[in-house]
Amino acid sequence: MILDTNDEDNTDLSEEETDEETVIEEHELILSTTAKHYLPKGDWYDFYTNQRLEGKQFVEVDVDLAHIPMYILAGSTIPMYPVQQYVGAIRIELVTLKVYFDAEQDFFESVFFEDNGDGYDYKSSLTKENYTYRIFIQESEPSKFFLTQFVEDYRNVSYQFLIQVIGLPFTPTICELDGQPYPFEQTNWVSLTCPSSFESLVLR
Structure with a gap:
């Protein structure tokens, strides 16, 4: 199931500031190729580098045409x-x-x-x-x-x-x-x- 992050956690008001993230089956977060994104609650791993980041914050992402920013929820x-x-x-x-x-x-x-x-x-x-x-x-x-x-x-x-x-x-x-x-x-x-x-x- 594909969800907007606002549907994933509608108690987090920070998510209302962005409409560029997509959640797949609760475990994967797909981001557009803009430079700044919001991570919902939980800890997240960068799919490409395995860097771990805390959720409920905005992150700066370096993007190129070869990669769509993607994060995996810790525990998945x-x-x-x-x-x-x-x-x-x-x-x-x-x-x-x-x-x-x-x-x-x-x-x-x-x-x-x-x-x-x-x-x-x-x-x-x-x-x-x-x-x-x-x-x-x-x-x-x-x-x-x-x-x-x-x-x-x-x-x-x-x-x-x-x-x-x-x-x-x-x-x-x-x-x-x-x-x-x-x-x-x-x-x-x-x-x-x-x-x-x-x-x-x-x-x-």
């Missing part, structure tokens, strides 16, 4: 598919999950609905063979991070997840996937490749 889990020209152009083997850390909320839920990618089944009755419905729940403590997945997986999904946890305030030394030690990489974020059927991820 955003799936990213490989680029393809049309549905079925390539075999999807890896889907990136960008997970944006949020220290302000103990519980944050994101939904990932996936169908066959074409047709109009979503407008009528979906059958159990042609969709996947995933819920990702992020929870955090001062030195622990939890990501839990609940899934109704009826499609024949063969891809893996590349999970990128962005913005952790600590450097983890232990990663557990479904209760077992699991390898990970630490660069500017934590990353690991795992089965898309995983149930729980813990970093500490």
